[in-house]
Amino acid sequence: MTTEKILLGHGSGGKMSDELIKNLFIKYFDNPLLNQQxxxxxxxxxxxxxxxxxxxxxxxxxxxxxxxxxxxxxxxxxxxxxxxxxxxxxxxxxxxxxxxxxxxxxxxxxxxxxxxxxxxxxxxxxxxxxxxxxxxxxxxxxxxxxxxxxxxxxxPISSGDDIRPGDKIIINGSIADHGMAVMAARNFGSFKSNISSDCAPLNKLIKSVLDSNAHVKFMRDATRGGIAGVFCEIAKKNNTGLEVDESQILVNENVRGMCELLGFDPFYVANEGKLIMVVAPEDADNVIDIMRKNEYGTHAAIIGEITDKHPHKAILNTIVGGKRIIDMLAGEQLPRIC
Amino acid sequence: MKHIDEYRDASLVKKIVSKIKSEMRDEISLMEVCGGHTWAIQKFGIPAMLPKSIKLLSGPGCPVCVTGRRYIDQAVAYSRLPNVIICTFGDLIRVPGSTSSLNAEKAKGADIRMVYSILDAIELARHNPAKKIIFLGIGFETTVASTAAGMYNAYNTKLENFFLFSAHKIMPPALGALIDEGVKIDGYIAPGHVSAITGAGIYDEVVRKHKVGCVIAGFEAVDILQSVYMLVKQINNKDFGVEIQYRRVVKPEGNTKAQKIINDVFTLRDDWWRGLGTLPKSGLKLSNTYKHLDAENHFDVEVEDTIEEKGCICGDILKGLKKPDDCALFGTVCTNANPVGACMVSHEGACNAYLRFNI
The missing domain is CATH 3.30.1330.10 (PurM-like, N-terminal domain)
Incomplete structure (x- = not known):
């Protein structure tokens, strides 16, 4: 631990949280179930x-x-x-x-x-x-x-051990709505933002996908740390990396506007009704069809792919045709979001 | 989103990149001197699009990065005073001082608030007449303008519990100093929002004296690439001058109203820059009229001796002499979760942007 006191960043779900969990909780609670994290x-x-x-x-x-x-x-x-x-x-x-x-x-x-x-x-x-x-x-x-x-x-879904190059990465809709709705309610009470949290139970949507026998390799809800946190988590698994296309990721206009204005990167903003799913390539289109029939998946989309080209790296194909890595959130972006 | 999407148009970007490629002759080094550009260049993944013969250097344009540890140490000392509330922009909270940081002081109980604008800090002062509010003013001409407007407001409303601790600096002295230090720069991607305040004239001297290209650029992908293209042409034709790419925001004469308030509120002083040392007339302190609102004047605190981090090469990185991954601490000892040097703290800092975005 490099700090003497707990800082807000330790609760961010990003790198500092990771360090705290590893260096303190796992150190003392140490057992095989917990250690899988x-x-x-x-x-x-x-x-x-x-x-x-x-x-x-x-x-x-x-x-x-x-x-x-x-x-x-x-x-x-x-x-x-x-x-x-x-x-x-x-x-x-x-x-x-x-x-x-x-x-x-x-x-x-x-x-x-x-x-x-x-x-x-x-x-x-x-x-x-x-x-x-x-x-x-x-x-x-x-x-x-x-x-x-x-x-x-x-x-195996929980650990992601079955993830292989070529698998498709899917999201069930727009990102950053929850974080920005809370931010707007907190700081701009008088300012009508019409941004609404995406808070939703995803069990029925997930059940309909699993019941179709699609080969789902991994799932994670993209809460604190945003979708970037999930991408980084996936990239750490096995000996693979991933590539996602910024142009396929939906950010609602009002949310984007607020993020631009306040300097937030929507990739790091919390969601409460969004999940990232990794599925076998042959099942991807079918999964999208199933998700879109559910009220919480109408904007489901394939946003990227698992690759063996750059192990352990999450790469973003930017909206303008560039490439860069996606890193985990360091420190606090927005405290007390959930 | 209107006024953004058209500047992130992938097909237009592709066209400009191919025009740049067809114009390229010799290897050139271009420096961006605004942290906003450093961040945008990495965020859009621009280095991966440009030909290898264009070297992009990050200059001393991140205000947090060029600010010395002594400033942080002094802010820490202020935060330990009774009945004081420190108001600051978010980035500064995490910058390590010699033995502490504002973040660490906050965890110990100091009243340190993150604000988005000096006006939030002034509001806080009005609502807390029994407290003394110190606003940490940092940044170049862009934020100088808003600080000046805030101080003008505080002065005219006779606010007695509001103080400024200024680390404000102006950009032009650094541009010349870099070349004097021996950094090879063929052209500057000049800061758009600084120029919106100052106008284009502030770069004339450095362009004339050092024969370098200069284009005032906006912050979207199309803006930056078009500016690179304009710079390549200036350099190829040896036709150096100050051009404005960011015309939708920057007027040649700048914002004259803002300039007047800045001149009333501030006066120039010699100031210390990380990597460049003390540059004459490069910093701003409150003018005599506003002296009673100057924290340095009002509060008497003992500031610890400055301890610089060993092995940190932020200074050379800010001068563009070294790249972040040349630093032995980069990504290992110094990470964005545990920054050692200031360049790793701010999202505008070169090291932070490299670690977050660079493939």
């Missing part, structure tokens, strides 16, 4: 393979265009399980609430959690509530954990 741990049980995950939500403001901390907390955990190839079943919900929070805000949050759970077909079966003194937390923090079941043939 997948979004969900895959546990062999007598009932078969189970996926288990947890995530905490600290977004500021707690209510933003397109969602609130409640449906974020449900979608996030549902998506973490789903991208492991699992079918999410049961969730827990832990609330840390600041003294003085209006009950109607809490009710809005809890109600939307229930609605989102219904949509995603999961049950919130256990929970915990703590109230802390004013100033000890900011309004409300929520932790959710979730379990789901997994078919044995989907086990």
């Amino acid at each position: 997948t979004d969900s741990a895959l546990i062999e049980t007598s009932r078969g393979l189970m996926a288990f995950t947890t995530d905490s939500y600290v977004v500021d403001p707690v209510i933003f265009p397109g969602g609130n901390i409640g449906n974020l907390a449900v979608c996030g955990t549902v998506n973490d399980l789903s991208v492991a190839g699992a079918t999410p079943e049961h969730l827990s919900a832990g609330f840390i609430i600041e003294e003085g929070l209006p009950i109607d805000i809490l009710e809005t949050i809890v109600k939307s959690m229930a609605e989102e759970a219904m949509k995603a077909n999961v049950k919130i079966v256990t929970g915990d509530t703590k109230v802390v003194q004013k100033g000890s937390c900011d309004k409300i923090f929520i932790n959710t954990a979730g379990i789901g079941t997994l078919k044995p043939e989907h086990k």
Whole structure:
């Protein structure tokens, strides 16, 4: 560790988070399941393979265009399980609430959690509530954990071990909506941005792809660290690299405008309803067709390919015909986005 | 997006690149002296498009990069004062000082806020009359204009708890100094937004004295490549002059209203540049009228002795004498997560841009 104190960048999901996890959490919690560093741990049980995950939500403001901390907390955990190839079943919900929070805000949050759970077909079966003194937390923090079941043939999805050169990289729609919606709500309350978070449960979309028997090699939801973080993660796997085409990646006009204005690179901005999927080349077109039939995949597109030409590098073919690498986010781009 | 997409048109880019290739004769070195250009060139992947005979050098155009450690150390000292709020642009927070950084002080409890504009800092001062707000003013003529407007506002509204700690610098002295230092430069890709304020005249002397090409460029792919093409032609024809490519923003005379406010608010002083040392009349401090708003004048702090990082070659990189990957620390000890030198901190810094984008 090169710093004496925790900095905001340690929670960014980028390089600093990576270092913290490696040098502290893995160092002490050290075990084979954790060390795989997948979004969900895959546990062999007598009932078969189970996926288990947890995530905490600290977004500021707690209510933003397109969602609130409640449906974020449900979608996030549902998506973490789903991208492991699992079918999410049961969730827990832990609330840390600041003294003085209006009950109607809490009710809005809890109600939307229930609605989102219904949509995603999961049950919130256990929970915990703590109230802390004013100033000890900011309004409300929520932790959710979730379990789901997994078919044995989907086990390799989590690790990405089956990724091979030629595989296609797919995304289910536009990027950077969530991060910029929160940013707009936080800083420009009076400024109507009409940017809305993409917060959504992706389990049904993923299920329809997996049920088609398409050979899905890897999935990841592109939350903190944005799609760039996922590309870098894929590039680290096996002995392959990847190439993506900037021109195929959709950034909504209003989101692009705000990113340009504030100097954010949309590749690094958080999403809450987007996943990157690596599939066998022969299945790619079919997967796109299936995704486009789902409400959260209408703008699905093939955006790139796995290659053996430059191992461990994520290369971007820029919109103007140049080439450059995509690196992981270093430090903090935007704190408390989820 | 209107006013952006037309300047990122892949077919137009291709045409300009082929025109550049057909004009190329000898090897040439072009230097961009604006961090915004450094970043844009890498972000669009321009080096991979150009012929190998064009060497692109990154000059001292990243304000964070050329600022000395002493400035950071002094800002750190201010942040430790009671009842003081430091307001700064984001980049500066992560720059390592001799033994600390603003980021580290923030984690220890200092009140350090990131702002997008000096006006945010002024608002903060109005709402916190019991606190003293210090704005860290950094940058070249572009940000100088907004700082000047802010100080003009603070002065006229008689704000008593708002202070400027200036690291502002002006660009022209550095351009000449680089060539005097022996850096081989055939042409400058001159900074578009600086020129929007100053006008094109500030480059006349360096072009006349050193016989180099100079094109004031915009920040999109088409802008940069068209500027490279214009520079190649100037160099081939030995017809050196100041041309404006970025006509949609830059007028030959610049923004005369901004120039007047800058001249009222600031006065020139000798200033220290990383890599170039002290350059006469290259920095800006508040003029006598505004002296009472100058943090250096108002606060008395003890600043630690400056310790420079061993092995860091930011100075040579800023002069274009070395490339980032010539540095032994690059990508190993010095990364964008743990920057050692200032060039790795700012996204406009050459090392940061190289590490993030260069294949």
